[in-house]
Amino acid sequence: MTQVRLDRAAPVALGVVVLAAWQGLVWAFQVPDYLLPGPVAILGAFFAAPRLLLGSLVSTLAVTFAALLAAALLGVAMALLMALSRIARAAIQPWAVVLQVTPIVAIAPLIIVLVGNPFISLVVCATIVAFFPVFANTVTGLEAVPPELLDLFRLHGAGRGRTLLLLRIPAAVPYFLSGLRISGGLALVGAVVAEFVAGSGGFASGLAYRILEAGYRLEIPRMFAALVLLAVAGIGINMGLGAFAGFALRRRGE
C-alpha cells in the first residue's frame, strides 16, 4: 500500500521540484517573459483569459475525440475485414502502411482544400495519424489466438464467422484497448498538427491556433499556457483510456 502511494506521489513530486527550479531560475536570472516565462507567469496568462483557452481546449478535444472514434471504427472494421478475407488482407495491408508512413504535415493542406469543411478536414487529418496503432493492434489481437483453441473450434465444426465472434474478437479486446490508448495520444497530436497546418484558414479556435496567434503577438506566457493545457489534455486522455481499459478487462475477469 505504501509502495503504491509512493509510486503515485513520485511523478507529482518530480513535477513540483521541476516547476520550482524553473521558477527559481527565471527569477534568479531575471529572464524576460518573451524569452522564457516562469510557471507563475504562465498561470497568470491562463487566468487572464481562461474562457478563451478552455474554449480552445474544448475545440481541440472535439476534433481529437471525433478522430479517435473514427480511427477506432475504421481500424476495427479494416482489421475484421482482414481477418475474414485473405484477399481483403492482401489488398488492405500495404495501404495501411502507406497511411502510417505518410507525414500528415505533407498531406494536411491537400486534405483541408479537398474536404472544405474545416472541422471535418481536421478530423480527417487526426484520424489518419491515430488510425494505425488501433488497427495494427486489433489485427495482432485477432491473430493472437492459441492454435489449440483454433483446433478445438475446428474439431467442433465452428465456421469462420463463429470462430471470429466467439474466439478471435474476444481475444483481440485487450490488444484493441492497448492500441486505443496509443491512438488517443496520437489523435491529439494529429489534431494539433492539422490545426497548425490549417492556421487561420482552419477551424480558427483550437489550442494550436491559440499557440500560433500568441506567437505572432509575442504573448509567450499565453503560448505556454496553451501548451500546458495540451500536455494536461494528453495526460488526461492517456490516463482515462488506461482506466477504461483496466475497468473493461477487470469486468471480463482478466
Added chain:
Amino acid sequence: MLRLDRIGRRFPGGVEALAGISLDLASGDFVALLGPSGCGKSTLLRLIAGLDPPDSGALAWAGGRPPAPGEIGFVFQDPTLLPWASAAANVGLPFRLHDPAPADAAALVDAALARVGLAGFANARPRQLSGGMRMRVSIARALVTRPRLLLMDEPFAALDEFTRHRLQEDLRALWREAGCTIVFVTHSVYEACFLARRIVLMTPRPGRIAREITADLPEGPARRLDPAYATLVATVSGAMTEVLRDAGETAG
C-alpha cells in the same frame, strides 16, 4: 470403433513424422501412446481427430462415417481455456460451436463440472483456478458432449506430481463411468502403465508402432502400489529400452 491402416504423415519440408501406423481402436478401450518426444504421438492424435489428413494410408471408422462434431473430445497439453469466460462457459463452449445445442445444455454443463469435482466453481474465471483445476475444466469441456472418443495429448505433463496422481486416478474413474474410448498420449512409462489397458510403444521419428503391451491391473488408486504395476513398469521400461536401442542401431 476405428482402424488405422498403414498411416503415414510427412511434415512440410519432407520430414517423415509417421510411417506405416496400423492400429485398431476398440470401443471402450483405454490406449496409451507411449514414446520419446518427437516420435509423432501428437501427430497421430491429430490425424485421428481429423485435424490433419494422413499423407498415406486410411482411417476406417466403424459404420463408415467419421464422428460428428461433439463425438470426439480433445484435451490438450495446456488447458487452453477462454480467459474471459467462466468455468461453466468454458465447459459449455462446444454447445455454442455447432447447431443445434441440446435443450439440456446447462444441465449437462453442471453435470460435467460436478463429474470433475468442480461443482462449486461454475462462475470462477480461469485465473482464479489452480493449474489442476484448469485442467479439470478442460477435461469437463471434452466430456460435456458425451464423446465416443476422448483424445488426450499429454494433459498432465505440466502439473506437479501430487496433482498429476490425483487427476490420473480421477481419469480412470471417469473412463469407467463414461464408458468412452480414450487415446492418451504420454512420454511417461509410469503414467501409461497406471492409466491404460493397452500400451502402444512408438519408435523415434519416423514414428512406427514397435510393441503393444496389455495392462491387466486391479482397479482403484491402490493399483499404483500393486506388485503387478511395478512388474508392468519394468516390462514397459525394458521394451522401451529395446525399442530405443534398435532405433539407435538402425540410425547408426
